[in-house]
Amino acid sequence: MSAHLPVLQVLVPLLAAPLCAILRNGRAAWAVAMVASWTSLWIAIQLLTLVLANGTISYELGGWAAPWGIEYRIDTVNAFVLLIVSMIAAVVTPYALKSIEREVEASRVALFYAAFMLCLTGLLGITITGDVFNVFVFLEISSLSAYALIAIGQNRKALTAAYQYLIMGSVGATFIVIGIGMMYVMTGSLNMADLSVLLPQVSSSRTIPVAFAFLTVGISLKLALFPLHLWLPNAYTYAPSTVTVFIASTATKVAVYMLLRFFFTIFGPAFSFDVMQLDRVLLPLALVAIFSMSLVAIFQTNIKRMMAYSSVAQIGYMILGISMASVTGLTAGILHMFNHAMMKGALFMALGCVMYRVGSVHIDSMRGLGKRMPWTMAAFVMGGLSLIGVPLTVGFVSKWYLIQGALEKGWWPVAALVLLTSLMAVVYIWRVVEAAYFQEFPGDDDGELREAPLAMLVPTWALVLINLYFGIDASLTAGVAGAAARSLLGVGP
Amino acid sequence: MEDRVILRVGAKILIPYILLFALYVQFHGDYGPGGGFQAGVIFASAFILYALIYGLAHARRVLPLELATFCAALGVVIFAGVGIVTLLKGGLFLEYGVLRHDPVHGQHLGILLVELGVFTTVFGSMVAFFYSFAGRRTGRS
Numbered sequence: 001m002s003a004h005l006p007v008l009q010v011l012v013p014l015l016a017a018p019l020c021a022i023l024r025n026g027r028a029a030w031a032v033a034m035v036a037s038w039t040s041l042w043i044a045i046q047l048l049t050l051v052l053a054n055g056t057i058s059y060e061l062g063g064w065a066a067p068w069g070i071e072y073r074i075d076t077v078n079a080f081v082l083l084i085v086s087m088i089a090a091v092v093t094p095y096a097l098k099s100i101e102r103e104v105e106a107s108r109v110a111l112f113y114a115a116f117m118l119c120l121t122g123l124l125g126i127t128i129t130g131d132v133f134n135v136f137v138f139l140e141i142s143s144l145s146a147y148a149l150i151a152i153g154q155n156r157k158a159l160t161a162a163y164q165y166l167i168m169g170s171v172g173a174t175f176i177v178i179g180i181g182m183m184y185v186m187t188g189s190l191n192m193a194d195l196s197v198l199l200p201q202v203s204s205s206r207t208i209p210v211a212f213a214f215l216t217v218g219i220s221l222k223l224a225l226f227p228l229h230l231w232l233p234n235a236y237t238y239a240p241s242t243v244t245v246f247i248a249s250t251a252t253k254v255a256v257y258m259l260l261r262f263f264f265t266i267f268g269p270a271f272s273f274d275v276m277q278l279d280r281v282l283l284p285l286a287l288v289a290i291f292s293m294s295l296v297a298i299f300q301t302n303i304k305r306m307m308a309y310s311s312v313a314q315i316g317y318m319i320l321g322i323s324m325a326s327v328t329g330l331t332a333g334i335l336h337m338f339n340h341a342m343m344k345g346a347l348f349m350a351l352g353c354v355m356y357r358v359g360s361v362h363i364d365s366m367r368g369l370g371k372r373m374p375w376t377m378a379a380f381v382m383g384g385l386s387l388i389g390v391p392l393t394v395g396f397v398s399k400w401y402l403i404q405g406a407l408e409k410g411w412w413p414v415a416a417l418v419l420l421t422s423l424m425a426v427v428y429i430w431r432v433v434e435a436a437y438f439q440e441f442p443g444d445d446d447g448e449l450r451e452a453p454l455a456m457l458v459p460t461w462a463l464v465l466i467n468l469y470f471g472i473d474a475s476l477t478a479g480v481a482g483a484a485a486r487s488l489l490g491v492g493p
Numbered sequence: 494m495e496d497r498v499i500l501r502v503g504a505k506i507l508i509p510y511i512l513l514f515a516l517y518v519q520f521h522g523d524y525g526p527g528g529g530f531q532a533g534v535i536f537a538s539a540f541i542l543y544a545l546i547y548g549l550a551h552a553r554r555v556l557p558l559e560l561a562t563f564c565a566a567l568g569v570v571i572f573a574g575v576g577i578v579t580l581l582k583g584g585l586f587l588e589y590g591v592l593r594h595d596p597v598h599g600q601h602l603g604i605l606l607v608e609l610g611v612f613t614t615v616f617g618s619m620v621a622f623f624y625s626f627a628g629r630r631t632g633r634s
Contacts, residue, residue, distance in 0.1 A: 007576070007586040015573045018566035063588035114566070 002046065006059035006072040009043045009082060010125045012036050013089075017117035026101065026109030033113040034093050040124065041083075041090040048079040052480070058130070066130075067194040073130030077484040080334065081127045081257045084341050088249040089120050091345065095459040096242040099352050103153055103240040112152050116246070118145035123254045132180045132266070133190045135258065139176065139222070142254070143169045146247055153240040161234035168221055168231040175218030182211035183266075195266050203271055212276055215262050223255030225282075225319055226289030229312045236308035241352030244304065248311055248348055249341040256318050256337055260330075264488040273325045282323035287417060289316030294424040298431075303354075303361045306428055307347055310387065313421065314340045317402060320414070324405045330485035331478065332401035338477050339386075339394035339470070346383035346463035350376050353452035353460060366432055368441025372449045377436045379460045384429035386467045389422045393471040397478060497546075504546040511539040519612055523601065529608035533615025541623050549627050561620040568614025575606045 016036035020029035051057060051074055059072040074082070096116070104112050122142025126135050147169070151162035184190055186207050187198040202208055217228070224232040232252075236244050263272040272278045293313035300306035318340070321333030351361050353376040358365050370377045386393035399418060406415040441449075451457070470477050519532035544552030576586045584591035589603020 004580055004586065007580075011573060011576060011586065015570065015577075018569040018573075021566035022563060022570075059585070061586055063585045063590065 002050075004059075005043050005047055005050070006057060006074060006128060007061065009040060009047065009086075009128055010072075010121055012039050012043070013117045013121040013124065017114045017121065020110055020114040020117055024110050026106065026113075027097075029110035029113035030093070030097050030100075033096075033117055036117055037086065037089040037093040037120065040086040040120065044079070044082040044086040047074055048083050048480070051076055051079040052483075067189055067191045070134050071130040071191060071193075072128050073193065074128060075484075076480060076487055077260060077334070078127045078257065080480050080484055081254065081337065082124060084253055084338050085120070085123050085127065085250045088246060088341055088345055091459045091462055092242060092246045092249075095245070095349060095352070095456050098453050098455050099242045099356055100240065102356055103242075105154065108152055112149070112240075115145040115148045115152065116243075118142075119149060119246070119251075123250050126254050127257055130192045131190050132183065132192060132195065132262075135261075136173065136177050136180060139173055139258075142251065143173060143222075146251060149243045149247070150235050150239040153238065153243070155238045157234070158238035158240075161231075161238045165231040165235045168228075172218045172221030172228075175214045175221070179211040179213075179215035179218060182207050182214070186211075192261065192266050196268060199267060200271070203275070209276060212267060212272075216278065216281070219255060219259045219262065220285075223252050223259060223319075224312055224315055226285055226293065226312060226316065229289070229293075229315075232312055233305055233308040236311065237302060237305040241348065241355045245345055245348040245352060248308075249345040252311070252315055253337045253341055256315070256322075256333070259319075260322065260334070260488060269325055269489055279323040279325055282319050286316040286319040286323055287414065289313060290320065290421050291417060294421045294428075298424060298428045300428075301363045303363060303366065303432055304348070304351055306432075307344065307351065310425065310428065311340075311344060314344070314387075317398065317418070320418075321402055321405060324409055325489070326405055326408060327482070327485050327489060327491065328401060328408055329405035330488060331482045332398060332405050334484050335401055335474075335478055335481040336398040338481070339398045339467075342463055342466050342470070343383050343386040343393070343395055346379060346460060346467060347387065349456070349460040349463060350380035350383060353379075353456050356452055356456060357449055363431065363435050364442070366435040367439040368436070370437035372441060373451050375457050376452050376460070379457075379464050380436075381429075381433060382464045382467065384425075384432070386471065388425045388429060391471075392468065394467050394474070394477075395471070397471060397474045401478070500546055504542055508539050508543060511542070512536060515539070519608065520605075522608055523604060529611025530615050532608075533612040534619055536612070536616045537619035537623070540620050544623065544627065549624070553624070556620060558621060558624045561617045561624065564613050564617025565621060566614075566617075568610040568612065568617065571610030571613060572607055575603060575610070579603070 013036050016032050019032050023029050023032065047057065057074040058066065060066060061070040061072065100109055100112055119142050122138045122145060125138030126142065129135055129138065147162045147166045150165060151159050183195060183199065186202045186205060187195055189195050189198055199208060221228045236248055239247065263278060290313050293309045293316065297306045297309035297313065300309060318333045318336045321329045321336060324330070353373065354361055354366065354369065357373060386395040389395040389399040399422065403415045403418055406418065515532045515536035518527035518535060519529060522528035522532065540552060540556055543555065579588050579591055580586055582591040587603070590596035590599045592599035592602050
């Protein structure tokens with residue numbers, strides 16, 4: 001069966017989705033989602049091991065050979081992203097049980113898991129496929145289910161947020177498909193490996209630079225690159241807690257992966273950076289995103305919204321690393337995809353625990369929670385430390401590589417900005433710490449407010465421990481990210 | 494629409510042919526224009542016409558919303574199920590050739606089953622969309 005692992009990676013959640021919808025019972029659907037997400041994680045680990053041992057894996061769907069048929073192609077880069085996505089899904093599903101029962105109408109719980117599995121299918125599909133049109137199809141699957149997931153909660157503002165995301169996301173997807181169409185017109189191929197060979201022959205035409213521009217804008221919309229991030233804060237703030245955890249940790253990372261795939265594998269770094277000078281667009285936008293969004297985050301009173309703005313800033317770090325177009329910079333970018341998924345996952349999960357018990361994540365309702373919900377708040381603090389980039393957490397490893405990459409290029413101001421914005425993260429995390437630990441609990445002391453249920457705390461702490469583990473021993477993550485960066489730049493294994 | 498005799502009788506005459514035409518588009522999809530998506534939309538349009546002329550309540554008695562959403566999910570199961578069968582028969586995912594001894598027959602059978610899955614999902618989703626939009630004011634069932 002191991003020969004079929006590439007297709008099973010997508011097939012398992014795809015099959016789980018209709019089963020969840022047919023079962024109609026929330027608990028039963030949860031059990032299906034649980035099996036599917038943990039199987040996905042197991043497959044992703046197997047695939048990463050296989051890729052690291054034997055190199056690229058190719059799988060031909062329907063037995064049609066590569067440039068004509070759809071090919072699933074797994075190398076170090078997407079094996080790593082598959083691991084990120086399925087790991088987050090596997091941790092989120094046990095967490096979802098309690099949180100979703102509280103935040104979603106009972107009649108819709110099974111449908112929630114169906115949409116959740118579809119979203120997972122889409123994200124894994126974008127990552128695994130070697131066919132650009134297939135990317136678009138899976139992008140639509142993941143996006144449409146993400147809109148439904150955001151709107152499914154009881155917060156009515158979620159409907160507007162989801163609608164806003166729908167409009168922006170559809171514009172992004174349209175731009176991407178226009179770009180793909182133009183590439184197809186010029187080359188007659190949709191296969192990524194084939195395109196990378198055919199495109200240089202026609203890149204002097206005007207169509208290919210235009211396709212490049214459409215793809216840049218479309219993907220930037222999807223990954224919420226400043227100033228195309230406007231859909232993100234509302235979507236993250238008003239979605240159910242579980243959805244925020246999942247989307248924040250996976251959707252934007254997969255979009256960053258798309259950016260890597262299109263600009264490094266398909267167009268090639270020479271065309272993207274020397275001819276089109278992509279870095280001249282990405283670098284300033286990344287810097288503005290990091291600085292301005294960190295600044296905006298400081299002034300938020302809704303902590304989920306604060307974390308959402310912080311996410312836009314963190315995406316800026318990833319794009320900053322990518323815009324360096326050097327091995328160290330790309331390693332930092334790819335590594336930060338993993339690290340940010342883990343730290344933001346932990347932070348949003350802790351906020352979900354607060355939401356479960358307190359019913360609000362406003363800064364005022366966090367007062368005194370340090371004593372009431374010690375484990376939840378401790379998880380939040382650990383996630384916050386990782387976000388800041390304190391040594392022994394994954395955040396430190398990302399920033400270490402990022403600053404190294406900047407110094408290699410001689411970009412001293414950029415390195416200084418990374419350090420400065422880390423201090424800004426201290427400011428906004430500290431506001432929560434101050435409210436939780438140094439202010440009195442506003443209500444009366446009848447001890448009604450208890451710690452969050454174990455089913456939610458255990459997954460939260462699992463992510464916190466991953467933050468610590470890979471912060472102390474980053475050889476696995478940094479090693480894989482480094483190998484991925486080298487393969488994208490085509491400079492040896 | 495109680496008093497619109499022409500519409501009521503006209504719809505009654507048309508609906509069986511719409512359903513039949515949908516099945517033609519479905520099964521002729523291998524050879525001519527058509528296929529599961531188009532057939533599913535046409536099949537659903539017969540139910541939508543029925544609902545428009547005779548009212549939503551009657552349509553829901555013929556085809557409840559639960560059945561429509563069940564169809565929407567079932568189609569995906571059929572599609573993925575064909576893929577799983579080809580895997581179990583030793584082929585690649587959706588490699589229809591292994592479904593029968595003769596690969597050409599296998600291709601025919603495979604595409605027919607997959608298109609049936611598409612048909613079921615599209616039909617179910619279209620009807621479910623229509624019910625949800627049409628039923629907004631009267632509340633959900």
